[in-house]
Amino acid sequence: MNIATVNKISRPSKKQRIDTIVESARSIFCSHGFEKGSIEDIAKDAGIAEGTIYSYFDSKRGLLNEVLRRHYSIFFDDIEQTLLSIEGPRNRLRYLIRRTLIIISEDRNMCGLRTLYAREIDDKRPSLSHDQNRRMAGLMENEIKAGMEEGSFRPDTSSRIACYMIGGALELTEYSYLRTGKPIDIDKVTDSIWQMIRGGIESREATTEPLARLIERLEHVTDRLDPM
Amino acid sequence: MNIATVNKISRPSKKQRIDTIVESARSIFCSHGFEKGSIEDIAKDAGIAEGTIYSYFDSKRGLLNEVLRRHYSIFFDDIEQTLLSIEGPRNRLRYLIRRTLIIISEDRNMCGLRTLYAREIDDKRPSLSHDQNRRMAGLMENEIKAGMEEGSFRPDTSSRIACYMIGGALELTEYSYLRTGKPIDIDKVTDSIWQMIRGGIESREATTEPLARLIERLEHVTDRLDPM
């Protein structure tokens, strides 16, 4: 009876099986891409039958979603934790920008999957990528709003558009990295985005210098008329 | 012999045939989406055989590219023309932002195709969408650089990142419109982006407070010189 028991191939737990599938999927999608990496490849890699994958996942797309969800949810958890220890909306916003760039730099393959295939509008439910972007955008918008309340950001700014500008710049930086493979200079990009956010590109000379000169002259005149 | 000649279905010119195919493809892709709109559908709509499509286009993807290329190249030509008649980098940059939003608003289906399917990295050639984004980004970058030379934009800004921020914000606005269908408030979005670009979100307290103090003093002085 032991022999019989031993000969039977014992099955891994549900969790283990899912882990195996997702890990194989990650590996295949990263090396071949989503479209060229087939379910057959994944099943082979995981050492199981194709049908088994379908008893755990609705579709190839659903499998991709899970691969991405697992990869990025780790970062989100960490980011939300780290934010708690950073003081001030400015610093937190800057951290979010920088951190995003680091994540992008760390795994080009995964970003490729996310960028190229996860943006879908499937009639019904919004895509995972959309959820993740919302989550990140939400974190940023929080900081922008906090900054406005605190008085360090202009209250007449559209926080939504500010988020779009930051998020959009990060996405395009990511896409450029994807295409060219040229490493991202994280400090430089962070600083550039940060500078744009803070001060825009309008030259300060035009408005502030004449104004400063005027203030000086008026103060001078006022001093004479109304000595303090 | 005339009868024979008449019975023969005369073939349209090469150009006409291609036009028909592209127009049917546009119609089918717009109504069903790229993935769900099949070559069979397109052939049926155009009143031809599937094989004929393949004698004019390499692949379904290539057909999509042509649909998009035709749609957007018209706008680009017009934009480049219009730019010539606008004075100053600021105005031209603002026009580019506004105009892009108008194009997005005008055809949601087409933007859906562009946004969702045209971003690809096909090992070899960059995607059409990429080319178009480059073209638009190029136009914007020109204006930003011109603005720097002219002295109205800060010269220490990264024009690349500035483009990414503008382009990224436009893309995200587009995507949001795609998902929700909520009309874009073109003026408001243009103004918000424009404001961020020009002045950033940093509070102007540093300059406004001294100014406020001065105003107070001036009012005081004026009261004395010219009592009400």
Added chain:
DNA sequence: ACAGAATAATGAATTTAACTCAATTATCGA
């Protein structure tokens, strides 16, 4: 320890849709 119920895994069959190509039809030049 065992029967049988419940659950999981299998892989061959189905389906779908892009793409091919040999055969057919139309056009063109002499």
Added chain:
DNA sequence: TCGATAATTGAGTTAAATTCATTATTCTGT
């Protein structure tokens, strides 16, 4: 009018996701 050339056809091929009847394993109550 007759080949030669080019365009069109649509049935056939291929590839890959998805399904499902069958088989294998595990679990449960006795």
